[in-house]
């Protein structure tokens with residue numbers, strides 16, 4: 001991972017660039033840009049990506065897995081970033097499935113995109129956006145309450161090169177383990193240890209339907225297990241469902 005890095009000063013979206021070249025390049029090729037003009041978030045949202053202030057990167061993978069397993073790679077990404085941020089001395093939590101939060105505010109998001117057939121993945125692009133050195137004024141007004149950066153939390157400018165190399169090293173270790181063992185247990189253990197949701201009451205939101213439950217586990221497939229007040233237990237596979245702490 002990251003042996004072949006393509007570095008841009010500006011692109012629309014590193015995920016879009018990665019998808020263009022995914023079939024031609026070797027696995028692990030990583031695209032990093034100083035800024036994104038049309039950074040993409042989940043659920044069709046925009047991702048603010050000002051120049052030189054964050055880590056905006058996409059890792060191209062070609063594992064021999066089925067499309068239903070693709071979300072496992074998101075868990076590997078979340079575990080890699082959480083550990084990398086911890087390694088530079090900043091405590092953080094993973095809000096399942098793929099946000100990293102500090103004191104409840106989002107500091108990293110992951111957008112995994114895939115191309116594949118019914119039972120085989122052609123490629124997976126793991127897009128990672130880390131708000132490293134953004135200042136309050138860099139966030140759109142409506143995000144100031146819910147978003148933060150490492151700089152804002154640590155009250156000092158953070159070395160992006162050191163951080164990105166931690167992320168890539170962690171990702172390589174956890175991804176290799178997944179390929180060798182066919183299990184993401186190592187990543188799940190990290191996700192559980194630093195989970196922002198486990199053992200807490202959560203709202204399970206699907207469209208207009210909102211239900212309350214307790215998050216009781218993350219299973220070996222990376223799915224969240226919730227328990228309703230009537231004792232019913234349900235496995236949640238992310239997608240359109242969004243989870244809010246209460």
Ligand code: BTN
Pocket residue numbers: 012013014015016036038039040041042043045047049055056057058099108109110111127128129130
């Ligand atoms: C989210 O909504 O939480 C996911 C945000 C993902 C942002 C990253 S930044 C690098 C990569 N390129 C994109 O356009 N998006 C992802």
